[in-house]
Amino acid sequence: MHFRRNSDGFSRLCCKGVLGYRDTDQYLNIPDRSAVFSHIDDKKEGLAILLEVGSLTFAYGKRNVLNGINLEVKEGNLCALLGENGSGKSTLLRIICGMEIAEKGGVLLSGKNIQDLSAKERARLTAYLPQRFGVYFDTAVLDIVLMGANPNLKFGQTPTKAHVCRAYEALDYLHISHLAEANYMYLSEGEKQMVMIARCIVQGAPLLLFDEPDSSLDVNNRYHMMQVLRRLADEEKLGALLVLHDPQLALAYCDKVYLLKGGKICAEIEKGVSSADTVEKGLRQVFSGIKVYENEGELFLGYRRSL
Numbered sequence: 512m513h514f515r516r517n518s519d520g521f522s523r524l525c526c527k528g529v530l531g532y533r534d535t536d537q538y539l540n541i542p543d544r545s546a547v548f549s550h551i552d553d554k555k556e557g558l559a560i561l562l563e564v565g566s567l568t569f570a571y572g573k574r575n576v577l578n579g580i581n582l583e584v585k586e587g588n589l590c591a592l593l594g595e596n597g598s599g600k601s602t603l604l605r606i607i608c609g610m611e612i613a614e615k616g617g618v619l620l621s622g623k624n625i626q627d628l629s630a631k632e633r634a635r636l637t638a639y640l641p642q643r644f645g646v647y648f649d650t651a652v653l654d655i656v657l658m659g660a661n662p663n664l665k666f667g668q669t670p671t672k673a674h675v676c677r678a679y680e681a682l683d684y685l686h687i688s689h690l691a692e693a694n695y696m697y698l699s700e701g702e703k704q705m706v707m708i709a710r711c712i713v714q715g716a717p718l719l720l721f722d723e724p725d726s727s728l729d730v731n732n733r734y735h736m737m738q739v740l741r742r743l744a745d746e747e748k749l750g751a752l753l754v755l756h757d758p759q760l761a762l763a764y765c766d767k768v769y770l771l772k773g774g775k776i777c778a779e780i781e782k783g784v785s786s787a788d789t790v791e792k793g794l795r796q797v798f799s800g801i802k803v804y805e806n807e808g809e810l811f812l813g814y815r816r817s818l
């Protein structure tokens with residue numbers, strides 16, 4: 512079953528056609544679009560761009576956090592965002608979701624300026640997994656996962672059979688089907704994290720914005736979760752911007768790794784394009800002790816403690 516083909520009008524179908532990038536200038540409150548988004552080659556490979564961030568600047572009061580961020584996520588691409596603690600990764604994700612407003616620059620979701628989108632419209636285009644989720648309901652896991660369908664339901668409408676199928680499918684992908692009827696309140700932190708990931712999958716948005724989705728997961732589940740995301744990217748053409756702390760995990764599964772430092776993207780690593788030297792150079796801008804080894808085309812990381 513491919514949920515996105517459902518007649519409920521899931522966003523994947525919407526984002527491809529109706530508003531091509533060529534039509535988007537009218538949605539953007541930036542006088543000169545090319546000056547802001549000039550880094551983006553929107554004809555590349557014919558893949559739709561799900562997220563464009565251009566010249567984005569943000570401060571909390573006088574504390575400048577982001578200073579001219581440019582990045583993009585295309586459909587079918589997993590992108591990682593790495594940076595030191597406090598470098599502004601979560602802030603950037605919150606701006607992309609519309610929870611904070613950038614001072615300068617802009618964010619386009621499937622070609623639409625976020626400033627012109629309602630919360631519901633944004634929720635149809637992005638599924639956001641925060642670093643901490645405030646769900647304390649005494650509720651069955653399946654019901655929590657089905658809450659993901661809310662942006663696609665009319666007022667008073669209950670989830671459809673297709674939503675329930677997708678919820679079971681998402682639980683199955685994550686190997687937690689056995690928890691469907693369990694009480695969410697009594698799950699372990701790692702189990703809760705996987706349930707919230709399943710909820711994001713059910714949301715059916717073309718772009719996943721996950722803030723440290725692996726923070727409570729054991730090593731097996733960490734890699735399994737990334738495999739699930741890889742599958743969603745490859746088979747359903749979802750895109751994702753994932754805040755991660757583990758460069759090895761990012762390099763193993765992501766098409767692109769953005770490194771954030773000093774409020775800027777200081778390096779970009781592209782899978783299959785960047786050489787081991789370039790990868791090491793890029794990662795060292797943030798993680799100075801990293802050493803990259805190549806073996807039969809695969810990259811492995813080591814860390815030197817004494818520099």
Ligand SMILES: Nc1ncnc2c1ncn2[C@@H]1O[C@H](COP(=O)(O)OP(=O)(O)OP(=O)(O)O)[C@@H](O)[C@H]1O
Nearest residue numbers: 571574576594595596597598599600601602603642
């Ligand atoms: N609501 C806020 N008000 C003021 N300053 C904030 C606020 N939220 C975050 N900050 C500051 O902004 C900076 C960036 O925070 P952010 O949470 O985006 O970092 P991060 O890269 O996600 O960090 P971590 O890896 O530790 O989760 C930090 O210095 C933080 O102290």
